[in-house]
């Protein structure tokens with residue numbers, strides 16, 4: 001699809017470029033904040049699965065840059081730590097780590113940045129490369145959230161907030177019940193900027209309160225016990241009956257992510273992306289194509305195995 005037709009079909013893609021956001025996802029976090037005021041009183045934040053960085057940009061613009069403008073001393077400035085598998089171009093006030101959040105080493109690295117203090121907010125917009133097999137995609141997405149939860153239980157301050165992307169599939173109630181072990185207040189939010197056609201939504205988990213005596217090392221066992229009580233034989237268990245409120249957020253009279261909007265009749269210029277990918281998945285394929293052309297061989301003779309991409313942001 002050409003850039004102009006994408007501008008027409010996706011108003012948030014167009015607006016993101018106009019307003020300097022690296023991805024249209026920025027609006028999802030902004031719409032969640034409109035409804036839940038998640039940044040209020042927040043000084044330390046972790047942004048998990050952060051590339052290409054539009055949520056980190058929101059955190060920087062909403063927290064870090066105003067504090068700088070207000071003349072805060074260095075030690076008073078908000079601390080923002082962002083992690084992703086992919087490298088990210090720098091963002092003012094954001095410490096970046098490259099790693100897999102499901103690995104213990106990455107979790108330790110994140111935690112090490114919070115020595116002596118806690119995070120007030122952890123956000124996770126993680127998404128695996130979707131396969132189109134809904135059960136598999138939902139499962140892998142669930143695993144990402146549980147990895148994020150392991151980091152949350154190590155860094156989040158009691159009373160803090162955790163926001164994470166979920167896929168609302170068949171078994172999402174299990175995930176809600178697991179989150180409820182740690183957060184008395186869990187709401188599912190569907191921002192206006194998230195397409196209705198997408199099964200994605202965001203859990204907004206507030207008032208972090210781990211069970212009495214909880215140690216992060218117990219997380220796996222605790223989650224496993226909630227899973228055991230969730231099988232088909234437990235259809236009527238208390239866990240299955242956990243109800244989680246659902247909130248559509250963002251201005252309902254505002255831009256509709258599912259609608260096409262005509263391009264301005266005059267003065268319209270399709271803008272380039274704010275931040276081209278630093279390590280795009282297609283780079284190896286392009287290099288292989290060039291190599292094949294130079295040697296007069298076909299691409300099928302070259303080993304090309306592109307890795308994950310940011311297509312869905």
Ligand code: SAM
Nearest residue numbers: 025049051052053054055085100101125126127
């Ligand atoms: N919030 C980002 C923004 O606003 O720019 C967009 C995030 S994008 C939808 C999903 C990201 O999850 C991708 O950049 C991907 O690399 C990352 N991701 C997926 N699995 C991951 C993992 N295991 N560890 C770290 N990052 C992961």
